Amino acid sequence: MVSIVITGRGGAGKTTLSANLSTYFSRGGYRSLVVDGDLYLPKLAFHFGIYNPQYNIHTLLKNPNMRVVDAVYHDPKTKVDILPGSSKLYDVIDLDQKRLREIVREIGTRYRVTIIDSPVGIPFDTISTFRLAQYQLIIVEIERCPIHSVHRMIENEVVKLKSLGDAYGLKVGVILNKVRESSRSVDDIIDFLEYSVDVPVVGVIPFDHRVPEATNYGRPVLDYAPHTKASRAIAESGDILNGWIFGREKKEGMLHRFYEAIISFLHSGRVPAGKKL
Numbered sequence: 233m234v235s236i237v238i239t240g241r242g243g244a245g246k247t248t249l250s251a252n253l254s255t256y257f258s259r260g261g262y263r264s265l266v267v268d269g270d271l272y273l274p275k276l277a278f279h280f281g282i283y284n285p286q287y288n289i290h291t292l293l294k295n296p297n298m299r300v301v302d303a304v305y306h307d308p309k310t311k312v313d314i315l316p317g318s319s320k321l322y323d324v325i326d327l328d329q330k331r332l333r334e335i336v337r338e339i340g341t342r343y344r345v346t347i348i349d350s351p352v353g354i355p356f357d358t359i360s361t362f363r364l365a366q367y368q369l370i371i372v373e374i375e376r377c378p379i380h381s382v383h384r385m386i387e388n389e390v391v392k393l394k395s396l397g398d399a400y401g402l403k404v405g406v407i408l409n410k411v412r413e414s415s416r417s418v419d420d421i422i423d424f425l426e427y428s429v430d431v432p433v434v435g436v437i438p439f440d441h442r443v444p445e446a447t448n449y450g451r452p453v454l455d456y457a458p459h460t461k462a463s464r465a466i467a468e469s470g471d472i473l474n475g476w477i478f479g480r481e482k483k484e485g486m487l488h489r490f491y492e493a494i495i496s497f498l499h500s501g502r503v504p505a506g507k508k509l
């Protein structure tokens with residue numbers, strides 16, 4: 233079981249990427265759960281067309297005797313399981329956020345990948361789950377501003393979030409989202425992040441109007457418009473994360489072995505031992 237917490241500033245795309253990366257892993261054959269850890273403004277379930285779920289993370293937080301599995305919803309198209317939040321105001325008052333960790337710990341054992349969406353900024357609601365997680369993604373939306381201001385903005389935002397992940401021993405990565413800047417500016421920002429802030433960039437997702445369109449439709453964009461530019465970029469980030477988390481597992485299929493055998497044959501002039509063409 234692997235858990236990834238998704239963090240970042242308001243509106244950067246945390247919830248969108250939580251919904252879509254869980255879709256990516258589910259499509260790749262990994263049983264996936266996505267948890268709405270934004271306890272005060274939960275929106276994750278909308279991405280799967282779930283509105284006003286009767287049982288949710290808030291009913292679990294308030295009723296310790298309730299079975300966690302009863303608040304999990306299955307999306308038949310993507311095969312993602314969703315633990316949604318409640319949008320009713322009275323459900324949000326007097327919560328014990330620390331119990332979130334027990335809930336995620338209990339249900340997470342059933343899944344290969346659990347993705348936890350966080351609230352804006354320092355994720356006070358989900359901080360208890362950092363103890364369970366192994367990975368943290370910071371979603372960064374680059375503002376249209378001069379490059380030196382971008383560096384300052386990144387230092388202010390990414391460094392704080394990264395030090396939080398570092399403190400819990402998480403492997404931290406950044407995804408740049410809603411990117412409209414030139415590739416030169418993006419390269420400069422990637423260099424700054426990787427060499428000065430010392431955090432790898434696992435994805436660059438372009439601004440794409442089909443993303444909000446998909447959400448309005450109640451679908452992850454990976455399902456709604458799989459060939460649109462944002463979907464392709466999300467899938468590429470998923471591939472990188474997959475490599476991080478599961479190593480070369482995904483590529484070890486028959487086709488890949490066949491390909492490796494041919495490459496090896498072409499380079500050595502003979503079929504490698506143990507591989508039959």
Ligand SMILES: Nc1ncnc2c1ncn2[C@@H]1O[C@H](COP(=O)(O)OP(=O)(O)OP(=O)(O)O)[C@@H](O)[C@H]1O
Nearest residue numbers: 242243244245246247248352410438439440443444
């Ligand atoms: N790559 C993208 N291209 C265009 N629009 C996007 C993209 N990613 C996200 N959006 C849009 O940006 C808005 C904010 O996205 P989202 O709700 O995922 O952000 P968030 O970080 O979870 O916000 P909050 O801090 O409010 O929880 C949504 O309208 C979403 O459709």
Ligand SMILES: [Mg+2]
Nearest residue numbers: 246247270275
């Ligand atoms: Mg959100």
